Amino acid sequence: MLKQCEGSHAVAEAVALSRPEVICAYPISPQTHIVEGLGEMVKAGEIKDCEYINVESEFAAMSVAIGSSAAGARTYTATASQGLLFMVEAVYNASGLGLPIVMTVANRAIGAPINIWNDHSDSMSQRDCGWIQIFAETNQEAADLHIQAFKLAEELSLPVMVCMDGFILTHAYERVDIPTQEQVDKFLPPYSPRQILDPAAPVSIGAMVGPEAFSEVRYLAHAKQMQALELIPKISKEFEEIFGRNSGGLVRPYMLEDAETVVIALGSVLGTIKDTIDEMRADGISIGVLGINSFRPFPVSAIRRALSHAKRIVVLEKSLAVGIGGIVATDVRMALDGLDKRIYTVVAGLGGRNITRSSLHRVFRMAMHDQLEALHFLDLDWNIVNKEVDRERTTRRSGPIAENILRDLGQTKSNVG
Amino acid sequence: MGHQDVKFYQTGTFTVGNRLLPPEQRSVQSEIERTNSLNSGHRACQGCGEALGARYAIDAAMRATGNQLIAVNATGCLEVFSTPYPETSWQIPWIHSLFGNAAAVATGVAAAAKIRAQKAGKPLAETRVIAQGGDGGTTDIGFGCLSGMFERNDDVLYICYDNQAYMNTGVQRSSATPPAARTATTMPVGEHPGNEWGQGKNVPLIAMAHGIPYVATASVSDLRDLEYKVTKAMNMRGARYIHIFVPCPLGWGSASCDTIKLARLAKETGLFPVFEAEYGEVTNVSKIRQKQPVEAYLRLQRRFAHLFGKTPQLELIARFQAMADQNIRKFGLLGEDKATVGFPGSEHK
Numbered sequence: 001m002l003k004q005c006e007g008s009h010a011v012a013e014a015v016a017l018s019r020p021e022v023i024c025a026y027p028i029s030p031q032t033h034i035v036e037g038l039g040e041m042v043k044a045g046e047i048k049d050c051e052y053i054n055v056e057s058e059f060a061a062m063s064v065a066i067g068s069s070a071a072g073a074r075t076y077t078a079t080a081s082q083g084l085l086f087m088v089e090a091v092y093n094a095s096g097l098g099l100p101i102v103m104t105v106a107n108r109a110i111g112a113p114i115n116i117w118n119d120h121s122d123s124m125s126q127r128d129c130g131w132i133q134i135f136a137e138t139n140q141e142a143a144d145l146h147i148q149a150f151k152l153a154e155e156l157s158l159p160v161m162v163c164m165d166g167f168i169l170t171h172a173y174e175r176v177d178i179p180t181q182e183q184v185d186k187f188l189p190p191y192s193p194r195q196i197l198d199p200a201a202p203v204s205i206g207a208m209v210g211p212e213a214f215s216e217v218r219y220l221a222h223a224k225q226m227q228a229l230e231l232i233p234k235i236s237k238e239f240e241e242i243f244g245r246n247s248g249g250l251v252r253p254y255m256l257e258d259a260e261t262v263v264i265a266l267g268s269v270l271g272t273i274k275d276t277i278d279e280m281r282a283d284g285i286s287i288g289v290l291g292i293n294s295f296r297p298f299p300v301s302a303i304r305r306a307l308s309h310a311k312r313i314v315v316l317e318k319s320l321a322v323g324i325g326g327i328v329a330t331d332v333r334m335a336l337d338g339l340d341k342r343i344y345t346v347v348a349g350l351g352g353r354n355i356t357r358s359s360l361h362r363v364f365r366m367a368m369h370d371q372l373e374a375l376h377f378l379d380l381d382w383n384i385v386n387k388e389v390d391r392e393r394t395t396r397r398s399g400p401i402a403e404n405i406l407r408d409l410g411q412t413k414s415n416v417g
Numbered sequence: 418m419g420h421q422d423v424k425f426y427q428t429g430t431f432t433v434g435n436r437l438l439p440p441e442q443r444s445v446q447s448e449i450e451r452t453n454s455l456n457s458g459h460r461a462c463q464g465c466g467e468a469l470g471a472r473y474a475i476d477a478a479m480r481a482t483g484n485q486l487i488a489v490n491a492t493g494c495l496e497v498f499s500t501p502y503p504e505t506s507w508q509i510p511w512i513h514s515l516f517g518n519a520a521a522v523a524t525g526v527a528a529a530a531k532i533r534a535q536k537a538g539k540p541l542a543e544t545r546v547i548a549q550g551g552d553g554g555t556t557d558i559g560f561g562c563l564s565g566m567f568e569r570n571d572d573v574l575y576i577c578y579d580n581q582a583y584m585n586t587g588v589q590r591s592s593a594t595p596p597a598a599r600t601a602t603t604m605p606v607g608e609h610p611g612n613e614w615g616q617g618k619n620v621p622l623i624a625m626a627h628g629i630p631y632v633a634t635a636s637v638s639d640l641r642d643l644e645y646k647v648t649k650a651m652n653m654r655g656a657r658y659i660h661i662f663v664p665c666p667l668g669w670g671s672a673s674c675d676t677i678k679l680a681r682l683a684k685e686t687g688l689f690p691v692f693e694a695e696y697g698e699v700t701n702v703s704k705i706r707q708k709q710p711v712e713a714y715l716r717l718q719r720r721f722a723h724l725f726g727k728t729p730q731l732e733l734i735a736r737f738q739a740m741a742d743q744n745i746r747k748f749g750l751l752g753e754d755k756a757t758v759g760f761p762g763s764e765h766k
Contacts, residue, residue: 021532022525049536051528055521056565063518063562067489067525070512071544073532075525093514197487197510197526199544206490206513207502 003178007139007169010176011078011104011162012037014143017184018102018150020076021191022051022068024061028083029116030166031106035078058083062090062101069099070205072198074150074191077101080166081108084122088129091159095130095221097206098195100153100160102146103131107267107318108166109351113402117352118166119318120266123295124327126161130221132228133296134248135266136164140176144247147179148235150188155231156224157194163295165268167352179243187242225297232294250299252291253306255281259288261368262310264303264332266292269316269348269355276360287364292328303335312342314367316360316378318349325375342370348378384408431641445476445644452479452508454488459506460498464673466637466663466680467495467578471549473637474576474661477644479509481651482545487512487526491519491550491559494585495578517558520566523548523573531572542572545651549576552593553583556620563620567627567656574650574657577620580665588668592618595688597733598720600668605723614736624658625694626760631657632694637664638680639691642703646693662689670719682714687741690748697760705750711737 025035042052109115136142142164149160236248315329326345366372435447454475461468499506530542555577583589597611635643650657664679683689691703715721
């Protein structure tokens with residue numbers, strides 16, 4: 001049924017339709033509206049047979065999820081930013097134990113300086129944690145991916161992170177087609193665990209493993225993610241057959257066939273990029289975009305195939321690997337190993353800075369003419385940066401950087417966005 | 418085991434042994450049906466108080482729940498010595514996740530059990546849950562999750578096996594380490610040798626302050642009492658906490674054969690009060706049978722050896738005695754005295 005609703009609400013509805021049995025909730029912006037919505041639905045009896053637990057931290061949220069999943073319950077939680085970092089030890093544990101928990105990450109920057117707005121630093125920091133990470137482009141896709149995520153997680157007995165841009169998606173009201181319970185039930189069977197804590201058949205889970213077997217256990221974690229490269233498109237296809245729309249998959253090409261310049265990005269910014277590309281195409285420029293839906297596992301072959309005709313690649317990412325540059329770009333380079341293509345990294349949208357069409361036009365045109373530096377920070381204010389660099393060169397006690405810059409700007413964070 | 422109805426002169430004690438006791442007074446361990454939840458062959462040290470405490474506690478819980486039990490274990494000695502995979506000593510469903518999250522994982526297991534029961538049309542979970550850990554996993558790194566589980570009154574019994582330091586990592590100080598004790602991070606050197614005075618936390622009292630249905634302390638010197646308390650706890654619902662005193666020969670520098678003796682002395686000196694509390698109020702204390710001076714307890718342990726060198730630290734020993742005497746007063750451990758600790762106003766939630 002078509003509904004005009006907030007992204008968080010759409011996700012809450014999709015999770016509810018997936019018949020979760022345990023939900024752990026801890027507030028952190030911009031994820032909070034999702035668990036608020038679910039809490040209300042559980043309390044009102046709209047979600048039957050579900051325990052909704054208000055935990056005392058994100059570390060507890062993931063730990064409770066580990067317990068309920070290991071005891072055979074379909075388990076969901078959501079987090080963002082600092083919350084994801086606070087639960088990291090349990091995040092690795094959940095994937096190490098092979099527990100099919102589904103978690104929304106409402107992507108948000110990581111402090112310091114504290115910042116509640118969107119970028120991809122949080123989930124990117126967990127790229128090696130063993131969870132599958134899929135990115136939503138729209139609220140419709142965010143809702144759909146949650147339903148797919150339970151199926152994917154439970155097939156592989158691996159946890160899945162559904163990443164959606166904080167505020168840009170979570171707080172945006174738009175039209176979303178909320179499926180019916182019958183459709184979801186047809187698509188998603190009840191949870192049948194591969195391992196379970198059961199007094200009728202006792203097992204020990206979480207034993208110590210030494211050098212004699214640790215590599216094999218870790219290899220199998222990798223091999224399982226490689227299986228997901230086949231399973232993600234298969235599940236996306238099954239989803240399309242029942243729900244009548246295409247959602248998910250590994251990558252999403254747009255105007256790619258003859259494109260000399262190809263932009264790569266993840267998440268909601270793909271919309272702005274597609275608009276920009278439409279305008280550039282109208283000007284006769286040969287440019288396209290490849291959206292990455294599955295960041296982990298990273299679809300190396302699919303990307304290599306999709307980019308076979310491209311001359312140059314612009315990886316536009318909302319994350320920064322301090323000390324080297326791009327996170328996604330590094331993976332893209334890996335995918336294109338041995339191919340003769342220019343690869344540019346554009347770091348954009350950090351801490352919620354708007355990514356505008358005019359800035360994209362400029363940076364894509366610079367790339368087209370191979371005038372872009374290898375690592376470019378979109379719309380960086382060099383005056384402000386240089387002022388602080390000068391200050392540090394001339395003053396020993398130069399003070400806290402973030403506060404200095406805000407003072408230089410003459411505005412406080414409350415004026416931003 | 419057959420029962421001989423023999424009148425024995427040592428009435429009022431269990432020293433006659435299981436064979437001569439009426440069946441209802443026998444230890445769970447005397448039953449042929451005992452589950453051996455923590456089976457033999459594990460790697461605990463000789464004289465390990467934790468292994469003994471865990472064996473009695475979990476077997477008693479298994480009996481109390483009709484074997485419908487799942488255990489969640491924090492990282493620590495108990496976890497490491499019981500599961501050097503592919504060997505496991507656990508004859509029950511058991512999960513180890515992390516050092517600091519056993520209480521939260523147990524909350525999750527209990528939630529899943531509740532939903533399973535609900536789907537089968539039953540009002541209460543049939544599968545019960547115990548979380549267990551050492552003092553480090555309980556009073557330090559796992560404390561946030563523990564307090565959260567208490568506060569929500571989740572249907573979990575948490576058992577802390579308190580051997581007063583991080584033994585698994587090589588005897589480092591925890592917030593349960595007593596003052597003056599030598600550990601690897603509080604060495605007996607300098608002007609204030611051993612652990613600092615005036616630090617540490619009393620988690621049984623903090624548990625009581627949450628107003629949860631049941632809090633008890635117990636000791637491996639009184640295993641019947643331990644079994645009774647675990648059984649009682651498993652017949653209740655909601656958050657429950659049992660703090661078991663478990664001497665560690667390795668960490669304390671005591672003889673393996675002195676584990677029970679030390680546990681008994683800790684109770685008989687008043688240093689470790691053994692009591693029960695319901696909804697924030699003390700309901701029962703194990704009285705001291707024959708009060709012992711703290712020296713009797715301290716002298717058996719090399720971690721306190723620096724108190725008894727050529728020039729005994731009489732002032733510090735007196736401070737220990739004052740701690741013990743305060744416990745005796747506070748908990749009414751002698752004669753007809755009554756406990757004065759409690760958290761009024763935290764009655765049944």
